[in-house]
Amino acid sequence: MLVFSTSAFLGWSLGANDSANTFGTAVSSRMVSFRLATMLVAVFAVAGAWLQGAAGTHTLQGLTAQTARTAWMVSLAAAATMTLMTALKLPASASQATVGAIIGLGLAQNDVYWGGLGKVILCWIGTPVGAAVICVLVYRVLAAVVRTWNPSVFVYDPVMRAALIVCGCYSAYSLGANNVANVSAMLAEGTGLSANEAALFGGLCIALGAMTFSKGVMFTVGRGIVKLDVFAALCTVLALALVVHVYAVIGVPVSTSQGIIGALIGIGWVKGMHTVRYDMLFRIVVGWLTTPLLAGALSWTLITLAL
Numbered sequence: 001m002l003v004f005s006t007s008a009f010l011g012w013s014l015g016a017n018d019s020a021n022t023f024g025t026a027v028s029s030r031m032v033s034f035r036l037a038t039m040l041v042a043v044f045a046v047a048g049a050w051l052q053g054a055a056g057t058h059t060l061q062g063l064t065a066q067t068a069r070t071a072w073m074v075s076l077a078a079a080a081t082m083t084l085m086t087a088l089k090l091p092a093s094a095s096q097a098t099v100g101a102i103i104g105l106g107l108a109q110n111d112v113y114w115g116g117l118g119k120v121i122l123c124w125i126g127t128p129v130g131a132a133v134i135c136v137l138v139y140r141v142l143a144a145v146v147r148t149w150n151p152s153v154f155v156y157d158p159v160m161r162a163a164l165i166v167c168g169c170y171s172a173y174s175l176g177a178n179n180v181a182n183v184s185a186m187l188a189e190g191t192g193l194s195a196n197e198a199a200l201f202g203g204l205c206i207a208l209g210a211m212t213f214s215k216g217v218m219f220t221v222g223r224g225i226v227k228l229d230v231f232a233a234l235c236t237v238l239a240l241a242l243v244v245h246v247y248a249v250i251g252v253p254v255s256t257s258q259g260i261i262g263a264l265i266g267i268g269w270v271k272g273m274h275t276v277r278y279d280m281l282f283r284i285v286v287g288w289l290t291t292p293l294l295a296g297a298l299s300w301t302l303i304t305l306a307l
Contacts, residue, residue: 003068003190004201006075011183011205012212013082014094015045018179019210020218021091021240021260022171025233026164027218031157034215040165041172041214042207048176048248049184049203054195055251056181059120060098061189070105070303071190077101077298078182081291089216090287093255096124098182100292104299123247127254128262130246135239135266142235160230167234171241175256176203178248226264226275236263258288 023037078097085092099120106112151159183202188195228236240259247254261284268276 002072003075003187006072006079007183007187007190007198007202008205010075010079010082010094010098010186011180011202012209013079013086014179014182015041015206015209015211016213017082017086017092017209017217018094018175018256019045019172019206019214020220021256022175022237023168024218024220024260025228025236025264026168029164029228029230029233031161031164031230031233032168034218036165037168037218038211038214040169041175041210044169044172045176045180045206045210046200046203048173048178049180049199049206050176050196052177052248053180053184053199053203056178056248056253057184057188057195057199059251060102060181060185060253068190069306070109071186073302073306074098074101074105074299075183075186077104077295077302080298081295084294085287085291086213086217088287089220090284091217091220091257091260092287092291093124093257094179094182095120095253095255096288096292097295098185098253100295101299103292104296104301105303107296108300108303120252123250123252123254124258127243127247128258128265131239131243131259131262132266132269134242135235135263136270138239138242139232139235139267139270142231146231157230160234164230164234164237167237167241171237171244171256174241174244174248176206178244178253179256180206181253220280226268226271226277228264228267232267232271236260236267239263239266255288257284 019041026032027034027037078101081097180199180202184198187198240263
């Protein structure tokens with residue numbers, strides 16, 4: 001029961017924080033209501049977790065040996081870290097929190113698979129860079145399409161709203177497919193559930209977090225870094241969905257927070273870097289650096305005290 005409870009806590013905290021990355025820009029541009037956004041995140045995150053969440057589960061399970069006793073401690077350390085970041089209204093990385101907690105476990109047991117860790121960290125670096133590049137490309141291609149199309153405002157606004165909803169749903173699907181591994185890996189190790197069963201449970205917990213405690217971070221993402229119009233919001237969400245889905249197929253859980261920030265930086269580069277709020281960006285980067293270290297320290301402390 002301890003593994004189920006701490007895994008549920010981690011899934012809830014992940015949904016509360018990372019769901020902001022899927023619809024935060026759409027909500028802040030007032031094209032989608034917060035209530036509708038959270039309902040859509042819940043549905044599509046569960047679908048992504050169930051259909052494509054198993055690959056990342058196997059990746060995290062391979063980083064270090066775990067038992068039911070240690071799995072719940074790892075989940076607790078990661079969940080506590082994510083909850084703190086959400087309370088501070090900062091987008092944080094559930095992947096970094098979980099991997100940091102796993103490494104804390106490995107260090108306490110002197111058992112870390114450094115080769116697998118290197119693959120994960122390399123993908124962490126590639127996520128914001130890839131999202132920024134994709135966002136710039138998406139912006140330029142879609143801008144050319146809109147210029148050629150030249151719709152009236154009465155057509156443009158409904159089309160943009162529909163496109164934001166579709167891309168937000170795709171992004172939520174990618175979130176579930178990729179990030180549920182942070183929950184399901186610990187759950188599968190500690191309970192003997194299959195990867196798909198654990199992923200479904202994790203997806204439901206993510207949905208609950210999105211619907212109950214995501215509003216603060218959602219507005220930080222949407223308004224706090226770069227001022228967005230509807231078109232720019234669409235480009236950032238689509239870029240995030242594409243890059244996170246690629247890593248879901250590869251089987252490496254990455255940070256949707258890093259993805260959306262990378263996409264927002266891409267928008268800043270297109271519009272001029274003077275539009276970027278560097279004070280907020282600095283706070284978020286500090287949060288990225290702090291997340292795995294804090295989760296690792298908490299996990300190491302719990303494991304060490306229990307040994």
